[in-house]
Amino acid sequence: MTAIRRRLIPYLLLGPGTIWLVLFFVVPLVYMFRLSLETGIVGNLEFSWHWANYSDVLSLYDTQLIRSFLYAGAATLLALLVSYPLAYTIAFKAGRWRNAMLFAVVAPFFTTYLIRTLAWESILSDASPVTHVLKAIGLAPNGHILATGSAVVAGLTYNFLPFMILPIYASLDRIDVRLIEAAKDLYASSTQSFFRVTVPLSMTGVVAGVLLTFIPAAGDYINAQFLGGADNQMIGNVIQALYLTQSNYPSAAALSFLLMALIMIAVVIYIRFAGSEALMGEEAV
Amino acid sequence: MSAAAGSGSLAAESGATRAWRWLREHGVNIVAGLVVFYLLIPIAVIFVFSFNNPQGRYNYNWVGFSIEHWTHAFSRPELNEALLTSLKLALLATVISTIIGTVMAVALVRHQFFGRRLANFLIVIPMATPEVVMGAALLSFFLILGTPSLGFETLLIAHVMFCISFVVVVVRSRLIGFDRSLEEAARDLGAGPFTTFRLVTFPLILPGIFGAAMLAFALSIDDFVISNFNSGTTVTFPLYIYGAAQRGIPVEVYVIAMILFFTTVAAMGFTTWQQRRAEKMAAVRPEQEEAMPLPPVAATS
Numbered sequence: 001m002t003a004i005r006r007r008l009i010p011y012l013l014l015g016p017g018t019i020w021l022v023l024f025f026v027v028p029l030v031y032m033f034r035l036s037l038e039t040g041i042v043g044n045l046e047f048s049w050h051w052a053n054y055s056d057v058l059s060l061y062d063t064q065l066i067r068s069f070l071y072a073g074a075a076t077l078l079a080l081l082v083s084y085p086l087a088y089t090i091a092f093k094a095g096r097w098r099n100a101m102l103f104a105v106v107a108p109f110f111t112t113y114l115i116r117t118l119a120w121e122s123i124l125s126d127a128s129p130v131t132h133v134l135k136a137i138g139l140a141p142n143g144h145i146l147a148t149g150s151a152v153v154a155g156l157t158y159n160f161l162p163f164m165i166l167p168i169y170a171s172l173d174r175i176d177v178r179l180i181e182a183a184k185d186l187y188a189s190s191t192q193s194f195f196r197v198t199v200p201l202s203m204t205g206v207v208a209g210v211l212l213t214f215i216p217a218a219g220d221y222i223n224a225q226f227l228g229g230a231d232n233q234m235i236g237n238v239i240q241a242l243y244l245t246q247s248n249y250p251s252a253a254a255l256s257f258l259l260m261a262l263i264m265i266a267v268v269i270y271i272r273f274a275g276s277e278a279l280m281g282e283e284a285v
Numbered sequence: 286m287s288a289a290a291g292s293g294s295l296a297a298e299s300g301a302t303r304a305w306r307w308l309r310e311h312g313v314n315i316v317a318g319l320v321v322f323y324l325l326i327p328i329a330v331i332f333v334f335s336f337n338n339p340q341g342r343y344n345y346n347w348v349g350f351s352i353e354h355w356t357h358a359f360s361r362p363e364l365n366e367a368l369l370t371s372l373k374l375a376l377l378a379t380v381i382s383t384i385i386g387t388v389m390a391v392a393l394v395r396h397q398f399f400g401r402r403l404a405n406f407l408i409v410i411p412m413a414t415p416e417v418v419m420g421a422a423l424l425s426f427f428l429i430l431g432t433p434s435l436g437f438e439t440l441l442i443a444h445v446m447f448c449i450s451f452v453v454v455v456v457r458s459r460l461i462g463f464d465r466s467l468e469e470a471a472r473d474l475g476a477g478p479f480t481t482f483r484l485v486t487f488p489l490i491l492p493g494i495f496g497a498a499m500l501a502f503a504l505s506i507d508d509f510v511i512s513n514f515n516s517g518t519t520v521t522f523p524l525y526i527y528g529a530a531q532r533g534i535p536v537e538v539y540v541i542a543m544i545l546f547f548t549t550v551a552a553m554g555f556t557t558w559q560q561r562r563a564e565k566m567a568a569v570r571p572e573q574e575e576a577m578p579l580p581p582v583a584a585t586s
Binding site: 009013016018021022024025026027028032083089093094099101103106107108114115116119120122158212215216221222226236243244249257259260 | 413
């Protein structure tokens, strides 16, 4: 009796959370899948295995889909370039500044996402000194930055930066310094020991950071809406408009699934290249 | 003469070498400093613009200094209502998701059972799904179901859903990080599993739970995308901002954003302090006790 009860304990503990996630995450996805195969207009939708919804939205919105992946990819790359030096400094060189710098990393989270993006709208607006400087050094070809792809990428990079910095910092912080010292003892130059010891050991963090940045960036539509123009709309904007403005539920659902599927494919390919241990080391206990 | 020139170029060379070495030593720090600056710019902009005195409806360009919006921060009823809704929602979502997530984390770390991998997968996958997809899926679900009608309840359901995974991850890392021999000692001294959890495990993971709760609160109060899909006519703070952005954002929004910012900073300072205390408590180990000059926490326990 007690043996059975003991074995039931983990299931009882997991129960409420599992039910919540299945009922409000898995089941809605199933419902949306069903919706993506329906035809007709709101109030008169019919389930009909209408796979053409998928090919229709793909041909209608392929530009926005490709653009989303390009912008998210560019933002992820920029975020990685910016994050690594900061994470490295916090982990190895910050000393008593460590906590203050970690605070600076998470501080943007404490201001509302939308207001942060609006602040960038001010920073990149035509009258702003930043725009003047960028214009002077030739980085703003048309005289303004707002309502261009660069502004959207800049916003995406900024907004998801902590998701890149924190995992890289965590993986660097875990490195046993004796390994780096050993490399130096064996006559590796600091460049060699950096590229052959530090970087490989921090790959778990890099992989996690890339995924945590790329996935939300690819689905984002706030940055495109506030910082982009009509030519910079991303797939999130389309899904949002189809759902909430045009009430074209089947198309919106199909597009959502397409986005999710494409992200999954990108993630799988990426993990193939980066090594699955890197990710599983983070996620599996 | 030529000797002097030679030594001069030598000195210059060593100067260049020294500069190069200095740059190699500190270059990464300089870059890091610039990144920190970059991270903080928008916060500074929000702070500065909360003192702006715009003449029109748009608070995008600097006009003049005024503290009027700080002294009248809560002068807009709609904004106050949205803020209260957000606070209530975040508080409820935090409490529910923290309890649910913590027990899940305990099950995953402390128990071996069939289906653990599947449970782990179920927890990871919402974090890997774009918000717009989650929001759209939930809306489809609520629409087809027809109940509950969109509003506070559906927002709460959605917020708890996306907070659970993050709570589990934070609490789990805390559970993995601590020394199990403390629990074993309690068991050896005759404590049952529940007593052990209450008196040993729970106090030690409390900072982790607190941190997870703070993360959940931050995620909930900041959420726009999922809320935008499932709010019906209910307006949260981010939804108010979104609506106001079309017709010009009142300066009070910037003021309230800064108030929220400073409150969170204070709360985070408190958590860090708690965490340090708990670490000290966990550091009181028999083999170290003689080396340590009796830490203050030992007396209280």
